[in-house]
Amino acid sequence: MKVSVIGAGVAGLAAACTLVERGAEVVLHEAAPAAGGRCRSYFDPALNCRIDNGNHLLLSGNHAVMGFLNRIGAHDSLSGPVEPVFAFVDLKTKAHWKLRLNRGRLPWWVVSAARRVPGTRARDYLALLKLRRAGVDDLVAPLLAGTGELYRNLLEPLAIAALNTPPDAASAAPLRAVVAETIERGGAASIPRFPKVGLSESFIDPALAWLVARGAEVRLGRRVNALVAGEKTILAVPPWVAVELLPGLVVPSEHQAILNLHFKCRIDPGETGFWGLVGGVAEWAFAKGEILSVTVSAANKYAEMDNATLAALVWADLQAAFGLGAMPEHRVVREKRATFAATPAQLKLRPATRTVDKNIMLAGDWTDTGLPATIEGAIRSGNAAALAMLEQNPL
Numbered sequence: 318m319k320v321s322v323i324g325a326g327v328a329g330l331a332a333a334c335t336l337v338e339r340g341a342e343v344v345l346h347e348a349a350p351a352a353g354g355r356c357r358s359y360f361d362p363a364l365n366c367r368i369d370n371g372n373h374l375l376l377s378g379n380h381a382v383m384g385f386l387n388r389i390g391a392h393d394s395l396s397g398p399v400e401p402v403f404a405f406v407d408l409k410t411k412a413h414w415k416l417r418l419n420r421g422r423l424p425w426w427v428v429s430a431a432r433r434v435p436g437t438r439a440r441d442y443l444a445l446l447k448l449r450r451a452g453v454d455d456l457v458a459p460l461l462a463g464t465g466e467l468y469r470n471l472l473e474p475l476a477i478a479a480l481n482t483p484p485d486a487a488s489a490a491p492l493r494a495v496v497a498e499t500i501e502r503g504g505a506a507s508i509p510r511f512p513k514v515g516l517s518e519s520f521i522d523p524a525l526a527w528l529v530a531r532g533a534e535v536r537l538g539r540r541v542n543a544l545v546a547g548e549k550t551i552l553a554v555p556p557w558v559a560v561e562l563l564p565g566l567v568v569p570s571e572h573q574a575i576l577n578l579h580f581k582c583r584i585d586p587g588e589t590g591f592w593g594l595v596g597g598v599a600e601w602a603f604a605k606g607e608i609l610s611v612t613v614s615a616a617n618k619y620a621e622m623d624n625a626t627l628a629a630l631v632w633a634d635l636q637a638a639f640g641l642g643a644m645p646e647h648r649v650v651r652e653k654r655a656t657f658a659a660t661p662a663q664l665k666l667r668p669a670t671r672t673v674d675k676n677i678m679l680a681g682d683w684t685d686t687g688l689p690a691t692i693e694g695a696i697r698s699g700n701a702a703a704l705a706m707l708e709q710n711p712l
């Protein structure tokens with residue numbers, strides 16, 4: 318069986334790998350000159366180094382991610398702390414603290430004041446049980462904001478990072494899915510992971526090499542403008558492209574931006590290599606060799622703010638957190654449609670893998686994975702599309 322996979326983001330790459338592994342002939346089409354989509358690295362001439370389009374944080378419980386990396390031989394390309402530990406800085410008080418989960422399923426870390434969020438009590442964490450009952454129409458803020466310091470210092474930053482949507486508009490259902498697969502499974506499933514070198518070095522280049530070595534054809538810089546009738550196709554493009562290629566398809570249509578600010582500045586990565594920053598504009602900071610890189614999610618609210626103002630605000634946060642000097646060279650990267658907005662209305666627009674045409678399957682972080690728009694969701698969607706194609710058209 319010959320299958321065209323359109324889009325070489327992680328969803329398309331995962332689909333292509335699953336198909337090739339099961340003996341299908343694959344042609345992978347990518348519009349951009351390089352593969353990777355929203356998960357890629359590139360050389361930035363202003364900073365004179367390679368950067369990622371955005372910091373991507375994974376957790377050890379992201380089993381589809383780990384399976385994909387194992388398959389393409391890149392399982393040792395991730396880095397991060399050895400233990401389930403998250404460092405935070407409160408930008409108002411300049412206090413540094415760490416959340417230290419224990420590895421096992423029984424979360425005894427909540428009864429240890431030294432391990433849990435400062436200013437919280439063990440019983441505050443019972444609020445997480447509310448998440449278990451969350452349906453798609455339950456919003457994050459009304460459900461969880463009553464937990465005071467726990468919400469401000471942990472649940473809100475976690476929700477914004479996972480959902481890329483303001484918590485007063487975001488559905489709690491996809492957050493429930495993330496928590497169920499990570500924190501609820503214990504610290505061993507919640508160890509932070511990120512690429513040692515870059516996103517492309519972990520996810521993209523090894524996948525392309527793996528595919529080419531097994532006979533797949535990879536066509537970069539080839540935008541697909543129309544589907545070929547009767548051709549077996551996995552559409553792994555963003556939703557706004559999918560709807561152009563497949564008119565009548567219902568897809569999420571609202572998006573949220575993510576900002577990444579890359580500063581030429583080397584700081585000690587400490588135990589974790591990254592920090593959650595609470596109470597400012599900057600939300601997460603990653604020490605990546607000569608680059609200190611900051612992420613701001615759910616960032617449509619900064620659409621009108623110019624890059625210079627934004628960089629000054631974020632640098633002031635970094636100064637408060639790490640006692641840094643004058644602002645160095647930097648680059649502001651705005652991913653305007655970073656992910657679909659995880660609101661109840663948008664979640665209800667996510668399509669299933671199968672379409673009305675048995676020859677066309679859908680993949681992408683915006684399809685109905687139950688997860689937020691993440692690498693884990695994208696890879697699962699790609700695997701699911703490949704398996705659905707194989708089931709529909711046995712080899």
Ligand SMILES: Cc1cc2nc3c(=O)[nH]c(=O)nc-3n(C[C@H](O)[C@H](O)[C@H](O)COP(=O)(O)OP(=O)(O)OC[C@H]3O[C@@H](n4cnc5c(N)ncnc54)[C@H](O)[C@@H]3O)c2cc1C
Pocket residue numbers: 323324325326327328329346347348349352353354355356370371372373374375539540541542553554555558575576577652654655656680681682683690691692693695
């Ligand atoms: C700044 C930023 C930070 C993020 N942080 C995290 C994080 O911390 N953790 C996490 O898990 N996830 C994170 N994400 C989300 C993650 O990057 C995405 O979920 C994932 O990369 C989506 O992959 P995809 O394959 O579904 O889509 P895409 O990456 O969008 O891939 C679609 C591909 O289709 C191609 N294409 C489009 N039109 C055509 C056409 N007509 N013909 C051929 N090809 C076409 C595109 O060029 C693209 O390569 C982040 C995203 C961004 C932008």
